[in-house]
Structure formats: structure tokens, C-alpha cells
Amino acid sequence: MKNQYRKILFLTGAGISAESGLATFRSENGLWNNHRVEDVATIDAYYKNPDYVHDFYNNMKPELWNAKPNPAHLAITRLQKEYPAEINIVTQNVDTLHEKAGSKNIYHIHGQINQAVCMNCRHVLETWGDVSSETICENCQVQGMMKPNIVFFGENLLYMDKVEDLLRTSDLFVSVGTSGVVFPAASFVQTAKYYGADTVELNLEATSNNFYFDKHIMGKAGTTLPKFVEELLSDIKNS
Numbered sequence: 096m097k098n099q100y101r102k103i104l105f106l107t108g109a110g111i112s113a114e115s116g117l118a119t120f121r122s123e124n125g126l127w128n129n130h131r132v133e134d135v136a137t138i139d140a141y142y143k144n145p146d147y148v149h150d151f152y153n154n155m156k157p158e159l160w161n162a163k164p165n166p167a168h169l170a171i172t173r174l175q176k177e178y179p180a181e182i183n184i185v186t187q188n189v190d191t192l193h194e195k196a197g198s199k200n201i202y203h204i205h206g207q208i209n210q211a212v213c214m215n216c217r218h219v220l221e222t223w224g225d226v227s228s229e230t231i232c233e234n235c236q237v238q239g240m241m242k243p244n245i246v247f248f249g250e251n252l253l254y255m256d257k258v259e260d261l262l263r264t265s266d267l268f269v270s271v272g273t274s275g276v277v278f279p280a281a282s283f284v285q286t287a288k289y290y291g292a293d294t295v296e297l298n299l300e301a302t303s304n305n306f307y308f309d310k311h312i313m314g315k316a317g318t319t320l321p322k323f324v325e326e327l328l329s330d331i332k333n334s
């Protein structure tokens with residue numbers, strides 16, 4: 096590990112939002128809320144029954160609207176303000192807690208709950224309100240083509256060109272609260288390591304990605320991440 100980094104990349108997953116009261120995906124009462132993934136998170140399910148899928152995400156909105164950032168989100172914001180490096184956040188989370196924490200340079204590779212995308216013209220609608228097959232696109236005026244801007248299984252991730260660039264050019268890669276089982280995000284650490292980054296994992300428990308991380312910090316991100324940020328900041332003061 097170095098004393099000073101010039102470009103830091105965070106990869107965050109559901110675990111960073113757990114202490115904000117949001118269930119992770121693979122916990123007992125996971126985010127799928129007793130729905131089958133095949134029914135609510137695949138592009139085929141959406142084509143088959145769009146309103147069933149819309150209802151699932153519409154119902155999720157109030158909880159995510161009300162959720163507040165926790166010390167883990169705030170720690171990244173602090174680092175972005177106080178550390179003299181470019182700091183980017185690639186998140187798998189569809190919540191907006193990094194934004195609420197005041198962070199910047201955020202890339203939602205799995206989409207975000209407060210958006211819908213028109214499959215006719217690709218216009219992105221920002222809304223915390225309900226979206227349905229009745230919704231008319233405000234850009235092209237076509238009805239029934241607005242899809243939740245959530246990346247379903249069977250679709251491409253968003254911002255991948257940017258992410259590839261960040262993985263090649265960052266010298267510190269920090270993964271926070273992700274189980275590392277959903278690809279391609281699970282392979283980001285391997286790419287970052289290949290291009291020479293130091294790699295750190297902060298998670299409640301050991302993940303199957305163990306091999307590619309230089310350092311593991313176990314515990315709740317709301318406790319471990321502020322401490323890790325404090326250490327990075329004191330490293331530059333002492334160097």
C-alpha cells in the first residue's frame with residue numbers, strides 16, 4: 096500500500112446501504128422481497144408483463160426516497176473533499192444515497208430507481224413518481240415504451256467505457272459491501288489489479304473474490320470506512 100494515491104476508484108454494493116436500513120440482495124429478507132428474480136429483474140419478464148415489473152420498482156421507491164446516507168457514504172464524500180486525488184464511485188446500487196451524501200463522480204452501472212428510459216428514443220426521465228405502460232415519453236411522445244432505468248439480467252451495464260478507463264488508470268481500488276457474485280462487476284478487482292492498482296475490500300464477511308485483494312477489512316462499512324478514510328488522510332499528512 097502506498098502513502099499517496101493519484102486516482103481512487105470505489106466500487107460499492109448493497110452492503111454500503113445496509114446501515115441506512117436497506118436490505119441487501121442476498122440476505123434473508125433480500126431486496127427481491129419474495130419475488131423471483133426471473134419475474135422482476137430480467138428483460139424477458141419486462142417484455143412479458145411490463146406492469147408487474149413497473150409495480151415492483153414503483154413499490155420500492157418510497158423506501159429508497161426516504162433512506163438517509165450513513166457514515167460509510169459520508170466517509171467517501173469526506174475523502175473526495177479532503178484528499179488530493181481524483182476519486183470516482185462506481186455503484187451497483189440503484190438507490191441514490193451517494194448523491195444524498197453529497198458525493199460526486201458517481202456511475203450507476205446497474206441503473207437508478209428514480210429514472211425510466213424510453214426504449215424508443217433512449218430519453219431518460221427523472222422521476223420518483225410511478226411509471227407504467229401508460230406513461231408517455233416526454234421526448235418522443237410515444238406511449239408504453241418507458242422501462243425502469245434498472246439494468247436487468249440480459250442487458251448491458253451502463254457507463255462501461257468509462258468504467259474500463261477508470262479500472263485501467265486508478266491506483267487504488269476499494270470495494271465496499273458487495274458479495275462479488277454478479278458479473279461483470281465481480282471481475283473489476285481483477286482488472287484493477289492487472290493494471291497495477293492496490294486493492295482493498297471492506298465487507299462484513301470474506302467473499303469469494305479474496306484472491307485479488309491486497310487487503311481485507313471486515314466489519315460494518317459504517318464503522319470501517321470512516322476509519323479507512325481517516326487512515327488515508329493521515330498517510331498523506333505524514334508523507
Ligand code: OAD
Nearest residue numbers: 108109110113119120121187205272273274298299315316
Ligand atoms: P449482495 O446482497 O449480493 O451483497 C451484499 C454484500 O454486502 C454481502 O457480501 C454482505 O456480507 C455485505 N454487507 C452486508 N451488510 C454490510 C455492512 N453493514 N457493511 C459492509 N458489508 C455489508 O449485493 P451486491 O453485491 O450489491 O443487480 O449485489 C450485486 C447485484 O446483485 C445488485 O446490484 C443487483 C443484484 O442482482 C441488479 O439489480 C442489476
